[in-house]
Amino acid sequence: MNAIYVLIIGLVVAVIGYRVYAKYIDSKVIQADPKRMTPAKMYMDGVEFMPTSRNILYGYQFKSIAGAGPIIGPIIAIQWGWLPAMVWILAGTFFIGWVHDYSSAMIAMRNDGASFGGLSHRLISPRARIILLSFIYFYLLLIVGAFGAVVVNTAVALKGAPMAWLFLTIAGVLAGQMIYRWKVDIIVTTVITVVIAMAGIFLGTLAPSNQILGDALSNSRWLWAIAAFVFCYFASVLPIWRFSLPINYVAAYIVFLGLFFGIIGIFITHPEFTLPAFTSFEIPIGPIWPIMFVTIACGAVSGWHSIVCSSGTARQLESEMDARPVGAGIMFLEMMLALFALIIAGTIYSSSSEYAAALVKGPGGVFAAGVGKFLNAVGLPLDYGKSYGSVMMIVLAITIMQLVVRFMRVATAELLSDISPIFKNVHVGTLVASALGMILVITGWWQYLWVLFGGANQLMASLALMLVSAWLISEGKPAAWAMIPMFFMFVTTIAALLYTSYNLLIVKVLGGALKGEALIGNTLMGLTGIFLVIAALILAIEGFKAFRRFRTMRGQAAPSGA
């Protein structure tokens, strides 16, 4: 099949989903009201609660949810064939993805902008809040591990990437200095720093890491893992304006331009899918159900979005009518991004064996090769395009990773400061978070790490949908449109996490297949998976008790604040 048809099918699904299904839910079920005061207006503090233009929120929402997830998932999942991957991306977004994002924003808006901790306490039980927050901590650990593995694999596989990464860091730090200290005009700053970052990509092609460091060092996973965590360390301990934010600012232009011209390149080349539509129900990482459904997380449904929607976007929407375009609309845009990644993986290799050989080195290499090919169609030299793709991959992963490490530092201090005051120290907190992440990156198998991350991510989504269902029942509104996706995601993700943890702990660890350092990372991954399953099951029990309670109360007043 031609890639253009895939994009057209995606567009049709997005239009029907957005204009028919989402519109029906928004107007008939939720009954979004343009006259109702939103938390952004009611509690405006000029900081978190601030009415913001819908167009700005499109950009903010897209930037916040579209990391490496929607790109890597489809690249790995095409091992089952491009057809099941495409069907899941389309159906997942149509029936679950937008429902999850939109309703997460809406539930927070209708509950005074409360975040998930407060909502779970109010709607489910006090215990639910504690379990949900500890679940989120381990979920974040898996994000650091999975995205860290992407950074390391890309730096090892593509020798031009480290130079580009270094220049991007320099450009970002310079941007922070120019904007906040030297007060240089923002346009001048943007032009200078983006040009420096682009020059780094070009230099990466001239001076790859193996020429500078030698083969042994440039292929060392340890070296790039340390580099990634040193990067995150600075992002965590330095003031956020000095390191983290300006790097994200420069990186946004790199990613945005790459995606824009890459999609134009697809239209110019309109390639045919060369990989098979369907391969097998079972591949080395697992069976199509449940593993494929968690391998593609962000492009179909992702729990990360619920955190962004509830704690970020919902507090900035100036009208309830904006929840559908921002929450649902941007999810459909992310679906198109996942299709873009699927097209890359499915069309650039002439055979399955060629694709398999490339994937062994990590999905970053596949993505970079695809971006190189499609940017070549708009006139960029192939080597430069590939280097550009590799830095895009690193940027997409590390911008989320640095934010999560910074956040885990704060969470570690809160959780462990009762044990010893030393954990309040920013350096100690960062080192604890980095060390846990690094164990996973160095010693875990990246494909299982990705599946565990996807499982945790979508389990988070089903927990968010559980909160939404509890709220809908408490309000006496139809809840099936959120409950059915919740059941499906809950069963699928629990099955995926149990399957992966069983494989890691029983087959690999106890079976004696793993030795040395691999034993540590894979055991930690397996135990994290088990912990997440137990936490989710307890939450489910609490959730069902809440459903029953609300059903008996239906017709009476909703709980306080609802």
Added chain:
Amino acid sequence: MAEKEKKKGGFFQSVKEFVYGVAAHDSARFALKTRASMEHLFILITMGDMLGVPILPPYYSLRLLPYVVPQISTWKRRMLREKDLTDGLA
């Protein structure tokens, strides 16, 4: 003609806002959050007794009160609102 120009301006304005949203909105939010937390810490030190945390003698609080009045309702709401781990992420 004027309507056409308005439409064109509207489109470019939308694109400009979208790019701002992608690239810089987060930075602006974090900068505001940092400033707000510093200001709120200051108000807590000077006006803490409003929340039951007596810190400065009332004389100094009264001297500073006129400067703090515009922010008191926002400050109280932010200080007393329930926060959790997810607030730091978005």
